[in-house]
Amino acid sequence: MSEGLQRLQGFLEMDFVQNAVIVGVLIAFCSSLLGVTLVLKRLSFIGSGLSHVSFGTTTIVAAIVMIIGYDSQFDNNIFYVLPVTILCSVLLLLSGPNSKIKGDSALAMISVGALAVGYLFMNIFSKSANLSGDVCKVLFGSTAILTLKPETVSVCIVLSLLVTAVFILFYNKIFAITFDEDFSSATGIKSKIYNLLLAVIIAVIIVLAMNLVGALLVSALVVFPALTAMRLFKSFRAVTICSVVVSVVCAALGILISMLPEKGTPIGSTIVAVDIAVFAVFSIIGFVNQRLRTL
Amino acid sequence: MAQLSCNNLSVGYEGKAVVTDISFTVNAGDYLCILGENGSGKSTLMKTILRLKSPMSGNIESGDGLLPNEIGYLPQQTVVQKDFPASVREVVLSGCLNGCGLRPFYNRKEKQLAAENMERLGISDLSIRCYRELSGGQQQRALLARALCATRKILLLDEPTAGLDPNATLEMYDLIADLNKSGTSIIMISHDLVNSAKHASHILHIGKQSVLFSGTMSDYIKSDIGRRFVDFMGGESA
Numbered sequence: 001m002s003e004g005l006q007r008l009q010g011f012l013e014m015d016f017v018q019n020a021v022i023v024g025v026l027i028a029f030c031s032s033l034l035g036v037t038l039v040l041k042r043l044s045f046i047g048s049g050l051s052h053v054s055f056g057t058t059t060i061v062a063a064i065v066m067i068i069g070y071d072s073q074f075d076n077n078i079f080y081v082l083p084v085t086i087l088c089s090v091l092l093l094l095s096g097p098n099s100k101i102k103g104d105s106a107l108a109m110i111s112v113g114a115l116a117v118g119y120l121f122m123n124i125f126s127k128s129a130n131l132s133g134d135v136c137k138v139l140f141g142s143t144a145i146l147t148l149k150p151e152t153v154s155v156c157i158v159l160s161l162l163v164t165a166v167f168i169l170f171y172n173k174i175f176a177i178t179f180d181e182d183f184s185s186a187t188g189i190k191s192k193i194y195n196l197l198l199a200v201i202i203a204v205i206i207v208l209a210m211n212l213v214g215a216l217l218v219s220a221l222v223v224f225p226a227l228t229a230m231r232l233f234k235s236f237r238a239v240t241i242c243s244v245v246v247s248v249v250c251a252a253l254g255i256l257i258s259m260l261p262e263k264g265t266p267i268g269s270t271i272v273a274v275d276i277a278v279f280a281v282f283s284i285i286g287f288v289n290q291r292l293r294t295l
Numbered sequence: 296m297a298q299l300s301c302n303n304l305s306v307g308y309e310g311k312a313v314v315t316d317i318s319f320t321v322n323a324g325d326y327l328c329i330l331g332e333n334g335s336g337k338s339t340l341m342k343t344i345l346r347l348k349s350p351m352s353g354n355i356e357s358g359d360g361l362l363p364n365e366i367g368y369l370p371q372q373t374v375v376q377k378d379f380p381a382s383v384r385e386v387v388l389s390g391c392l393n394g395c396g397l398r399p400f401y402n403r404k405e406k407q408l409a410a411e412n413m414e415r416l417g418i419s420d421l422s423i424r425c426y427r428e429l430s431g432g433q434q435q436r437a438l439l440a441r442a443l444c445a446t447r448k449i450l451l452l453d454e455p456t457a458g459l460d461p462n463a464t465l466e467m468y469d470l471i472a473d474l475n476k477s478g479t480s481i482i483m484i485s486h487d488l489v490n491s492a493k494h495a496s497h498i499l500h501i502g503k504q505s506v507l508f509s510g511t512m513s514d515y516i517k518s519d520i521g522r523r524f525v526d527f528m529g530g531e532s533a
Contacts, residue, residue, distance in 0.1 A: 040375050169399040176389040179379055186345035186368045187393040187445040234425030235382035 004260040011259050019153050021255055024212050024267075026160040028221065028251030031209045032243045033167045034202055035226025036236065037178045045104070046092060047219035049111035050206040053088045054081040055139070055215045056114030056121075063125035082207050089203035093195055139216045148211065159208055163201055170197065175236055212251070213268030224275035225250070231279075231286035246282075250274040297322050298361045298449055298480055299344070304353035306336060306343045312351050312504075313339050319499050319509045321449065323359055326472075326481045326494055331501035337484045338371075340501070341453055344482070361449060367442030369452040372434070377427060383437045384422040387413055390444030405444075412440040416470065432463030439470070449480040456487060464490065 011017045038044055061080050088110055122135060148156075167174070176184045177191045177198075185191045209218045229242035254271030258264055297320040305315040313336030321327050331337045342348045344355060345368055357365075367390070390412075391405035401409075413419045416436045421429065426437060435455060442450055455471065456464040464487075472494040475481045483495070498515040500508040507520050515521040 036380070040379055042375075172389065172392060172395070172400065175381070175385065176392050179376065179381060179386065179389060180370060180373065182342075182345070182347055182370050182373075183368050183390075183441070183445075184392065185347055186366060186451075187390070188362075189392055230380050234380055234428070235423070236380055236385050237382075239380045 004262075007262075008256060008259050016148070017259075019148055019150075020267075021252065023148060023153055023156045024251050024255050024271075025248050026157060027208045027212045028225075028247040028271075029244055030160045030163045031205050031218075031221045032225040032247030033163065033240070034174075034198070034205060035222050035224075035243055035247075036230070036239055037174060037198070038202070039223060039226050039230075040178055042104075043093070043107075044223045045107055045111070045219060046089070046202060047206055047209070047222045048216070049092065049107040049114075050085050050089055050203060051210050051215040051218040052111045052114040052118070054085045054207055054210060056118035057081050057084040059118040059121040059125075063121045082204065085207050086200050086203040089199040089206075090196060093199040093202070094192070139214050152211070156208055156211065159204055163204055163208075166197070166201055170194065174198065213271055217268045217272050220272040220275060221247070221251075224272070224279055228275070228279045228282045231282040232289070246278055247275075250278055298325075298357065298359045299482075300356050300358070301344070302353050302356070304340075304343065304355065305351040306339045306348070307351050308339060308348070310351075314501055315352075315505060317353070317499070317501075317506050317509070319497070321480055321482060321497075323448070323480055324475070324478060325496050326475045327483070327497040327499060328495035329482065329484045329499045329501065330488060331486065332503075333486060335501045335503060337486075337501060338453060341451055341482075341484055345451060365446040365448055367444075367446045367448075367450040369435070369438050369442050369450065369455055371453050371457060379427060381426045382423050383413070383418060383426055383429070384409065386426050386437050387422075387440045387444060390441035393445055409440070409444055412443045415443070416440045430463070431459050432466065435459065435463075435467060436470070443474075443479075447479055449482070450474065452481065452483040454484055454486075456485075456490075468494065 012021075038046060058081055092106060092110065119135065122131065173184075173189065173194050176189060177194050181191050181195075205222070206218055209221045213221050225243035225247035226239070228246050229239045233239045233242050251271050254274045255267055257274065258267045258270040300320040302318055304317040305312045306317070307313040317340065319327065329337055329340065339348065343350050345366060346355075388401055388406065388409045391401055391408060394405060395401065410419070410422075413422055416439055418433060418436050418440060421433060421437070426434065429437065439450075439455075452471065456467050459467060468490050471481060471483065475494065495512055497511055498508060498521075499506065500515070500520060508515055508518055510518075
């Protein structure tokens with residue numbers, strides 16, 4: 001164990017590890033902000049859906065680049081992934097209850113469709129010797145966060161700050177349209193515009209979070225902190241604050257724990273495992289609390 | 296000029312009209328009760344009045360100093376609200392949002408208004424309680440307080456007593472009557488003929504596809520359809 005701690009100390013002195021911790025914590029912070037809203041709007045799976053879209057986009061763009069003649073890696077380039085993801089997010093969130101294909105089936109379609117097309121393109125066009133390794137990296141984000149380029153780090157920081165600022169400025173509006181969209185529209189709140197804003201923020205968060213935990217685990221990062229906080233807290237503000245704290249603590253712990261063993265554990269899965277553990281603890285406390293009150 | 300007037304309004308969805316040729320006016324202080332069977336298009340009419348839907352034909356005008364977004368609304372409970380973590384205060388305060396414009400946070404005046412409305416509806420002691428843990432009657436009071444934060448002029452109530460027990464139902468109707476006496480115009484949807492029409496000054500009775508009656512309460516009692524209703528009410532109280 002002390003050997004592990006020593007290794008951890010060594011790691012923490014390295015630049016790229018410090019970067020990873022900073023970016024990881026920021027991403028965890030942002031992704032938990034909208035968790036409550038997504039859970040309540042029955043959109044918990046939008047994280048998975050959108051992250052598959054960005055996976056699909058990544059591979060298709062990489063294939064196109066290769067056909068044109070560039071030699072490109074399947075890295076997750078924010079600059080073209082983000083617009084496509086935002087577009088899909090807007091389509092999903094604004095389709096509303098009256099569209100021909102309902103929310104959850106639309107989500108399923110886009111999500112698995114993008115996944116299939118992405119993997120197909122990857123197989124046809126990849127020159128990489130380690131295809132399954134590449135796929136695994138995208139899906140589970142195994143080491144992606146440790147290999148972030150400096151410009152990706154700055155983009156992550158800027159986007160996280162932006163998301164946080166927008167969330168704080170529109171906190172009351174987000175609350176109102178989540179709680180009762182009809183009432184808000186009827187009393188003159190531009191619900192459509194705020195839903196659009198919400199869709200954009202969600203897309204940004206998902207693309208950011210993919211760097212940390214990979215495409216398959218993004219939903220966990222969005223949903224777990226919110227559900228955990230909802231075990232114990234009763235007001236929107238308390239739940240939001242608690243889920244942010246839980247998310248940040250879990251991400252930091254997860255990143256650190258993943259460096260303890262000699263071979264290291266995959267960062268994304270470790271973070272989600274910590275999330276699950278904290279959720280279990282909160283559930284038990286909530287249950288005991290309720291029992292005590294009824295006694 | 297009337298606060299709200301609907302002229303030859305037809306409402307419906309997906310291109311199909313549910314009710315056609317609706318005309319009525321609401322003046323300041325009126326208490327209009329919209330009666331009709333389930334599925335007769337009452338809620339569609341309400342959504343149209345609230346401008347959540349556009350009318351299929353005809354028009355809705357607001358006047359007497361009433362702006363289109365000054366209508367308070369008490370909706371039916373949605374699924375989302377059943378497990379929404381929100382304190383009563385947060386819910387009530389969200390009614391003040393239409394006065395905020397682009398200002399991100401509530402100011403002292405709005406917080407004061409929310410506190411007054413909670414006081415008025417007797418839920419001040421519940422302000423930090425969780426909305427989803429309240430009883431049905433308390434939840435309706437919270438939503439009513441929220442509607443009052445949005446406006447004092449006119450309230451639209453969609454089946455305000457759905458799912459309440461008999462006691463809470465009576466209390467709710469008294470509360471609404473009190474609000475009406477203090478000058479708030481009321482438009483209420485109901486299929487509970489007996490209680491809801493007691494306090495009403497005007498009736499709009501919708502049948503299948505068409506309006507059966509639109510006018511004052513006293514004319515309604517004299518009309519054919521109204522007489523049937525009076526008999527019904529007489530039978531009930533005997």
